[in-house]
Amino acid sequence: MDTNAALKTRLDATCREALGLVPRPNQWLAAQALVEGRLAELATGEGKTLALALAAALLALRGRSVHLLTANDYLATRDARQLHGWYARLGLRVAAVSAEHTAAERAAAYRADVVYVSARELVFDSLRDQVAGRSAWSASARDARLSAHARALTQTPDDDAAATVSAFDAALIDEADSILLDEAVMPLVLARHGEAGERLSQLGTALDLAARLQPGRDFELQPVARDAALTPAGAQRLDTLCTGLARLWRHRLHREELVRLALVATHLLQPQRDYLVRHGQLRLIDPVTGRIATGRMWSNGLHELVCLKEGCPPPPPTESAARTTYSHFLRRYRLIGGTSATLHDQRHELHRLYGLRVTRIPPHAPPRRERGPNRWFADEAARDRAVVERALALARLGRPVLIGTDGVPQSLQLVAAFEAAFAAGAAPMPLQCLDARQDALEATLISEAGQPGRITVATRMAGRGVDIRLHPRAAQAGGLHVLNCQDNPARRLDEQLFGRCARQGDPGSVEHWRVGAPRSLYTVSALGAWRDVAWRLRQRAREARAADERRRLRLGDDLVRQRLDRLAPGD
Structure with missing residues (x-):
């Protein structure tokens, strides 16, 4: 490793004193890969x-400024809190940035030696700096000219407040495939207030x-498509109801x-399922992760409705x-490393998109995870009935x-199915539900x-990073x-969920229970074991579409920025 034995001994000693842990050889191998600017595949647990x-x-002790990117605020806050004492023993300052922090708190946190922050928060802090003309980074002379032009138009002085993101x-990216792949399909757009007019x-x-x-x-x-359609009678009635309204309402389309x-907002979007009302504000629930989607809004007036x-x-x-994307944003860094348990299958795409190579790190001991057969x-x-029966039987055994x-x-x-079973006479067992609520x-x-x-029923909140x-x-x-x-649209997500058990030498077991044959599944899916093959083929097709997207x-993104290079104002 590119460090001397004394430094390694020092880090081992502080881990033992502050955390009660001694880093294993495979953890040092993963750290070496990260310091060298590679991705390390390290199994869950x-x-x-x-x-x-x-x-x-290692990087911070060499004078580098480190941003440790996580998949969400919870992980950033948790890890910074748990490791604070260890970093302090090394003479390093550590901080976390989350959505609840003020601008002043964020600016102070980014000046720590190691900053734990969700990738989303980091990107939007940087975009806010860019809009304010105080970004600590410029990719080219074009960006510098645009920043100067923006300051001139807004009469913002050059000696304005320092950038929030200082370097x-x-x-270093935790759950790297989540940030580099799963989140990469959505452009990251910073919005500003516009004119309300008569819209409301x-x-x-x-x-x-x-x-x-x-x-x-x-x-x-149409619940599946989250849409509504007027019938001919409804269109005629609406025409009648609009009689006497402003000219705008005479336009049929x-x-x-x-x-x-308005019909979608009234009948299809439901509180506790699609959104929460907290402190008088609407908070959307991500239908995939089950987490509050901070800063996200529905478009085209649906959110306001x-x-x-x-x-x-x-x-x-x-x-x-x-606006930006993760692939463009991460080019700002001089060094990028990351880790996850599910990187190897995507190694070619990760190298093509980000120029990063994947190193597989062996586990420190053979896993004790048992896998049961798939059921349909x-x-x-x-x-749901079978899940309730299976879960209650295992829970009664103490598992x-x-x-x-x-x-x-x-x-x-599923929670309703458990409650129905309890009401019908099944012996109640401790039951909890983990989602945005x-x-x-x-x-x-x-x-x-x-x-x-x-028994814990959970959305994908219980997937990545949950120990x-x-x-x-x-x-x-x-x-x-x-x-x-x-x-799941990718096998990686299945493996992430399976990885919640049999961690660090513990015993555990997994099963995958599937429903029927979706219409998009191949007709061969009706033939016994071929259903599993058809399921995987369908999943691979979804993975390919996501990679193409x-x-x-x-x-x-590259094309837009090439055009901006040509359109940027001159010096």
Whole structure:
């Protein structure tokens, strides 16, 4: 390793004193790969958090400024808090940045030697600096000219406040495939307030009109597509209702589009499932992760319609102020490293998009995870009944059970199935649900998920970065059992959920239970074991489409920036 034995001995000693841990050889191998600017595939439960901390400390002790990027605020805050004492013993300052921090707190945190921050927060802090003309980074003379031009137009002095993000030196990425691949398909857009005009009045009228239409007769709902369609009778009734309204409502396409959105807001978007109302503000729930989607809003007026429905003050209209993508943003760093348990299968795409190579790190001991056969069910109701029976049987043996669902609606449906079983006479067992509604209790729920007989129903919040520690009695009973009821678009996500059990030498087991044959599944799926083959082929097709979307996004981003180079104002 590119460090002397004395430094390694020092880090080993401080880990033992502050954390009660001694880094294993495979963790040092992972840290070496990160310091050298590579991606390290380290199996779940092998201690990626400590490997990243070792790499961050090695870089920071050499005078490098380190940003340690996580998948969400929870992980950033948790890791910075847990490792604070260890970094302090090394004479290093560590800080965390999350959505709840003020601008002043963020600026102070970014000046620490090691900063734990979610990738999303870091990107938007940088975009805000860019819009304010105080970015600490410029990719080219074109960016410098644009920043100077923006300051001239806004009469912002050159000696304005320092940039919030003070340096782009070394970036270490936890759950690297999540940030570099899963999140790469969505452009990151910083919005600013626009003009409200008469928009809110029009949306209020649309809600009033939607309330006067009858389901079935005037409109039909399409829950899967999250859409609504007017029937011919509904279109005629809407035309009658708009008589006497402003000229705008005489335009058929305009009024039908607004009323369609109002019908979706009224009948299809539900509180506790699609959004929460907290402190008088609308907070969207990510249907995939189950987490609060901080800063996210529905478009085309749908967000404002739901706010009006719930009696919340609608946010001001917005317009795009700046945009970027993770692939473009990460080019700012002089060194990039990262780790995850699921990198090797995507090694070619990661090298093509980011120029990063993947190193596979062997586990320190053979895994003790047992995998049961896949099971198929005709529909979700049949699967839910079987899940309840299976989970209760395991829980009575003293084993904790983690059930992964596709999203919040499926979690609520499964919890209802458990409650129905309890009401029908089944002996109740400790049951908890982990999704956005309990995000403030996330750490507590996770800490209890390894208790004997505990059943946890969770969205993908219980996937990456979640360390479920087993109670000794639970380990003796056979460890955590993971029951995967998810239809994931990539095998990596299945493996991430399976990785919650059998960590660090603990016992554990997994099963994957699937529903029927979706319409997009091949017809051969009806033939016994071929269903598993068809499922994997379908999943590989989804993986290929996602990879192609990431490639096209990267090409489009490069094209936009090439055009900006030609259009930038001169010196």
